[in-house]
Amino acid sequence: MTIKIGISACVLGEPVRFDGGHKASTFCLQQLKPLVQFVAVCPEQAIGLGVPRPAIRLQRDEQHNIRLVQSRDPAVDHTSQMLAYTEKLLPGLASLSGYVVCAKSPSCGMERVRLYDDAGQQLGKIGVGIFTRQLMHHFPWLPVEEDGRLLDPALRENFITRIYACYDYQQQMLDGFSTAKLVNFHSRYKFLVMAHSPVAYRELGRLVASAKLFDAAELSLRYLTDLMQALKNIASRKQHANVLQHLQGFLKKSLSQAEKHELTDLIHRYRQGYLPLMSPLTLLAHYLRQYPNQYVAAQRYLSPYPEQLGLRA
CATH class of the missing domain: 1.10.167 (Regulator of G-protein Signalling 4; domain 2)
Incomplete structure (x- = not known):
C-alpha cells in the first residue's frame, strides 16, 4: 500500500487561492510526491467559494467564538459551512498518515494565523485555521505540518x-x-x-x-x-549520541578494540558538532554487516524513512 498524505491543494500547486494563485511546495512536489499518494483538499473551494474570491479572515466575537468571515464585509460568515464540510470530510481521512497545510491561511493554517476582533483590529498571530483546528482535534495523533516550516x-x-x-x-x-x-x-x-x-x-x-x-x-x-x-520533539546531538552509544553496546562483544575506538571517536566528534550524523551511522551500518545483530538491524532509528529523501545528509 502507498502512504497517503493530506495536503492543501494550493501547496500541491493547484491555482485555488483567493487570488487565483498557488503556494506550490518544491519539497512536496519534487522529493515527497514520488513516494506518497497526496490527497488534495481546498476547504474554501469545497464550500463553494470561487476562484478568485474575496479574502477571508478569522474574527473573534464578543463571546470569544472564532468565526470565518469575509475581510471586507464581516457580515458574510462562512463558519457554519466550513464546520459542516469538515465534519462530513474528516471520517474519510482516517487512513492518512500525515497532512501538509498552508501556512497563515484562515482555513488551513496550523498556527500563527492572524486573528481580529469585531472592530477589525488585529489581536495578533494567535489563531489556527478553522479546518486545521478541527483536523487536529479529530486526529490528535496525525502528523500535521505547514508548507513554510518544511523549509527548515x-x-x-x-x-x-x-x-x-x-x-x-x-x-x-x-x-x-x-x-x-x-x-x-x-x-x-x-x-x-x-x-x-x-x-x-x-x-x-x-x-x-x-x-x-x-x-x-x-x-x-x-x-x-x-x-x-x-x-514531535527535535532530537538533539546529545540524544542522538546517547542512542548511538546504546546501539554500539550491543556489538561490544563482536568489535575489536580498534573498531570500538573508531566508532566511539566518531560518536564523540558528532556530539561535539564536528561531523554529521551520517558519519557514525555509516560506520555502525558497516559493522552490522560484518557482525550481524538482528535486534539492532531491526531498529527503525537506523532507517526511519527512505534513504532517497536524503534528510540526514
Whole structure:
C-alpha cells in the first residue's frame, strides 16, 4: 500500500487561492510526491467559494467564538459551512498518515494565523485555521505540518520521521490490534523514541508493559498519540549520541578494540558538532554487516524513512 498524505491543494500547486494563485511546495512536489499518494483538499473551494474570491479572515466575537468571515464585509460568515464540510470530510481521512497545510491561511493554517476582533483590529498571530483546528482535534495523533516550516531542515526531517512511523503503526495494526503486535512495534521503535524524548521512552515502555490493563482500542489510540507527540520533539546531538552509544553496546562483544575506538571517536566528534550524523551511522551500518545483530538491524532509528529523501545528509 502507498502512504497517503493530506495536503492543501494550493501547496500541491493547484491555482485555488483567493487570488487565483498557488503556494506550490518544491519539497512536496519534487522529493515527497514520488513516494506518497497526496490527497488534495481546498476547504474554501469545497464550500463553494470561487476562484478568485474575496479574502477571508478569522474574527473573534464578543463571546470569544472564532468565526470565518469575509475581510471586507464581516457580515458574510462562512463558519457554519466550513464546520459542516469538515465534519462530513474528516471520517474519510482516517487512513492518512500525515497532512501538509498552508501556512497563515484562515482555513488551513496550523498556527500563527492572524486573528481580529469585531472592530477589525488585529489581536495578533494567535489563531489556527478553522479546518486545521478541527483536523487536529479529530486526529490528535496525525502528523500535521505547514508548507513554510518544511523549509527548515530539522522540522522537515522531523515531520517525515513522524509520517513514516505513523504509517508503519497503521500497517502493523491493519487487520486488528493485539498486544503482541504492539510489543513488536515498540521493540523496533524504542531507540528512535529515545533520540527524540528520553522521558517518553520510559513512559511508552511502561505503557506497553502494562498493556493488559487497558481496553484494546483505548491502548492502541493512546500509544499512537503518545508516540507521535514524543517524535514531535527535535532530537538533539546529545540524544542522538546517547542512542548511538546504546546501539554500539550491543556489538561490544563482536568489535575489536580498534573498531570500538573508531566508532566511539566518531560518536564523540558528532556530539561535539564536528561531523554529521551520517558519519557514525555509516560506520555502525558497516559493522552490522560484518557482525550481524538482528535486534539492532531491526531498529527503525537506523532507517526511519527512505534513504532517497536524503534528510540526514
